[in-house]
Amino acid sequence: MGFWKSLFIGSESASPVQANSGDAVLAEVTGQDGSGRIVFSTDREIDLYELEELCSAVGWARRPVRKVQKAIQHSFVVVTMWEEKGARRRLVGFSRATSDHAFNATIWDVVVHPDFQGQGLGKALMKQLIKKLRSEDISNVTLFADPQVVEFYRGLGFMPDPEGIKGMFWYPD
């Protein structure tokens, strides 16, 4: 925290630098000991053990790798965030959305590594995801937010319970 100095390239004005296929450099993060950069990607070629490590770092319960793989495969959009330092690349953020490819999308599994939190990178990750969903003509972007992140999502333009609409979860009788 405070170790990194973030220099964002405006995602609206600047044309993103294309890295690999599915990649877009949208933010530069400079460390005190040199420089690294943050890269966003929609590529689904993710080391699932690296993803598990990221999820463990924020305290999420372990999930079967086979099911995580299936969930990624059947998500409509996946946006990952990587720290690049020279030839090294580290997964520092993840997000995905399910969708009917026409009207609705629902965002799941938004995670930013604790070392990279508090710098606007979660916001940048979400903006990438929303931008991608909008480019696919999805008009209804939804999510279920834990109490401690409701304000974070509100800051991004998400409204809780609009017009009294309630998010509900099913539990067996």
Place this chain on the structure above:
Amino acid sequence: MGFWKSLFIGSESASPVQANSGDAVLAEVTGQDGSGRIVFSTDREIDLYELEELCSAVGWARRPVRKVQKAIQHSFVVVTMWEEKGARRRLVGFSRATSDHAFNATIWDVVVHPDFQGQGLGKALMKQLIKKLRSEDISNVTLFADPQVVEFYRGLGFMPDPEGIKGMFWYPD
């Protein structure tokens, strides 16, 4: 309303009568002027104009048929409800769910024709959908409920805002 006398076949105890592929007869509905029956189906071969008529009957805004078709195609599960009278078949209910095929599902577009409301058929339709999702090993079944149907879904075991989790919708800044 009150015109129909419903005779449900318990979905747990009785083995459903198989009709066409993807069909299961789970309820018998008898009319005063003779008899019809209600059939549930997971078949996606739906006349989209008949679906539009059903949605209009409950006051929903018209949606582009091409987009509705795409949404159905990319839904994980579709459950429809039909009234059968002799050789005639009429679409009287619809529901669908998006999913990552692994952990989460979200239910959309639940509709029962006004002539068939108030008889437990909406509940029967939802039970079919939930049963199908559970059979696919989905553990987290979610939806966004308009205020007037929150109690309906609560009666089916759905909880609003469990542990403070908020349903949120994105709107542009």
